[in-house]
Amino acid sequence: xxxxxxxxxxxxxxxxxxxxxxxxxxxxxxxxxxxxxxxxxxxxxxxxxxxxxxxxxxxxxxxxxxxxxxxxxxxxxxxxxxxxxxxxxxxxxxxxxxxxxxxxxxxxxxxx
Amino acid sequence: xxxxxxxxxxxxxxxxxxxxxxxxxxxxxxxxxxxxxxxxxxxxxxxxxxxxxxxxxxxxxxxxxxxxxxxxxxxxxxxxxxxxxxxxxxxxxxxxxxxxxxxxxxxxxx
Numbered sequence: 001x002x003x004x005x006x007x008x009x010x011x012x013x014x015x016x017x018x019x020x021x022x023x024x025x026x027x028x029x030x031x032x033x034x035x036x037x038x039x040x041x042x043x044x045x046x047x048x049x050x051x052x053x054x055x056x057x058x059x060x061x062x063x064x065x066x067x068x069x070x071x072x073x074x075x076x077x078x079x080x081x082x083x084x085x086x087x088x089x090x091x092x093x094x095x096x097x098x099x100x101x102x103x104x105x106x107x108x109x110x111x112x
Numbered sequence: 113x114x115x116x117x118x119x120x121x122x123x124x125x126x127x128x129x130x131x132x133x134x135x136x137x138x139x140x141x142x143x144x145x146x147x148x149x150x151x152x153x154x155x156x157x158x159x160x161x162x163x164x165x166x167x168x169x170x171x172x173x174x175x176x177x178x179x180x181x182x183x184x185x186x187x188x189x190x191x192x193x194x195x196x197x198x199x200x201x202x203x204x205x206x207x208x209x210x211x212x213x214x215x216x217x218x219x220x221x222x
Contacts, residue, residue, distance in 0.1 A: 004155075043156070043199070043212040050208070058209055090155050098143055098203045101210065103155035 004104035023091030032074035118213035135200030136182040143203040
């Protein structure tokens with residue numbers, strides 16, 4: 001089992017460009033999450049999906065959209081990237097909400 | 113508002129020098145407390161889940177304990193490979209998301 005996988009590993013964007021971060025899990029988990037990690041701020045939840053077909057805002061959703069494509073895949077889209085979105089993005093999954101979350105390796109995003 | 117505070121921010125130990133990391137929390141109702149390890153450039157790796165005061169869990173040189181206001185991660189006779197950032201997070205009865213602390217960066221020198 002690969003667990004949680006994320007693509008790409010690293011990306012450089014110019015301000016105003018758009019991109020989609022991909023996440024997939026092979027653990028048959030129902031719930032999936034997107035976090036960003038910034039120095040001095042810890043891990044902050046952007047969006048989550050309790051189950052296939054549902055998505056909800058987390059702590060810092062502005063500037064992002066998500067799609068729960070199917071039970072395995074959960075994507076994060078930046079429609080118009082801003083320098084403030086420079087961060088490391090982690091996807092996670094859990095069997096159900098509030099159970100142990102398992103994280104992917106992260107995507108490092110630099111917005112110039 | 114739920115809060116999680118980890119201390120110290122950074123800790124430097126000699127190999128074999130045991131110590132403890134602290135995670136204190138202020139929450140409306142605790143549903144679970146989680147410890148993760150994060151290596152540079154990697155995602156957080158799950159270590160332990162604790163659910164109630166008095167609970168303890170062990171894995172190799174690590175032991176996690178929980179009281180009503182804080183959790184400790186005890187590291188016994190650490191090795192250089194234990195160097196990492198250790199993150200604490202809580203699930204509460206009032207919400208559906210994890211609240212993370214900022215972590216303790218542990219360095220173990222040979």
